[in-house]
Amino acid sequence: MDSKVLDAARAAFPKAANSVTLGAVVHDGECHAEPLVTVPIPMMNRHGLIAGATGTGKTRTLQLLAEQLSTAGVPVFISDIKGDISGMGSPGVANDRITARATETGYDWKASDFPVEFLSLTGAKGAQLRATVSSFGPLLLSKVLQLNATQSSVMAMVFKYCDDKGLLLLDFSDLRAVLQYLTAEGADELKSYGGMSKATVGVLLREMVELEQQGAEQFFGEPEFDINDLMQVERDGRGLISVLELQDVQDKPDLSSTFMLWMLATLYNELPEVGDIEKPKLVFFFDEAHL
Known part of the structure; x- marks a missing residue:
């Protein structure tokens, strides 16, 4: 050499x-x-x-x-x-x-x-x-769900509401329950945050279902x-x-x-x-x- x-x-x-x-x-x-x-x-x-x-x-x-x-x-x-x-x-x-x-x-x-x-x-x-939904935060979760700017802002608003109320989001069932509550009897509570449309919530729920079909239901939860x-x-x-x-x-x-x-x-x-x-x-x- x-x-x-x-x-x-x-x-x-x-x-x-x-x-x-x-x-x-x-x-x-x-x-x-x-x-x-x-x-x-x-x-x-x-x-x-x-x-x-x-x-x-x-x-x-x-x-x-x-x-x-x-x-x-x-x-x-x-x-x-x-x-x-x-x-x-x-x-x-x-x-x-x-x-x-x-x-x-x-x-x-x-x-x-x-x-x-x-x-x-x-x-x-x-x-x-496993990891909790709360640990993901709204920005990372929005990226994972491939949300647009409007949908991402709604996700951030929901997380803010949960933080203010001391609600820990462990899995998608928790997040789904909060979304459904805020579009029904809890709608008045969200007015000070800006509100959200049922159509946007529908998109969020559909994207969550799609990710759940790939195994997110097993991944999100405790112990983290x-x-x-x-x-x-x-x-x-x-x-x-x-x-x-x-x-x-x-x-x-x-x-x-x-x-x-x-x-x-x-x-x-x-x-x-x-x-x-x-x-x-x-x-x-x-x-x-x-x-």
Whole structure:
């Protein structure tokens, strides 16, 4: 291999103990085991993109990163749409191809299991995830229901009314009951807020029914999922890998996107800004390619 290429690679990827390995340097079709292409773990708080055609190893790359981060004591959240991420819960089996690949890249690979917790939006393939309607808030819920500006303003008004009255909206049945009340005997109570038409409420109810048909009835409610449960470190010092199983909701894109929007918004609102630290509190992988 060209010595200039190797020198440039060594300068770009100096040896560091606190790092994750992505692979080896390849030049003119030749793989070189030194230096390894690494990313310092403190830099894993940045946004990154793993891209490639079908079959090029995007999911395997996610798995490789998640395993190394867990070993380093960093909790990981990752979605699994195909069902092949769950294998991290038990040790793999070496074969000639894996051994040859590890030798070629200079990667010290050993079969190992990892601390994995399985989560589910339906409760069928893992611990049931739930969130309350109140925690979504009017803006996020309006986005999920694909409401226009007028309909969104009505949703905001309903949430304001519930806040003023101390009413907690746990699920869609609570929200539906409030909407029906405010268009009937409670209409006078809403006059000071501006009022709303029955036609607009009808649209809201229809959009809610559509989302319920994709599983929202199971998702909205209590007990609400606590994002701090994602940031656990096991007694042996390894970070917990939380795997969201999505195989059973492949035909329900609105449900999966609803949860992802809520989780990202919750992480943004609740976690403090700490800047660059020795290792991230949580690394979030979002497998968009297979949704």
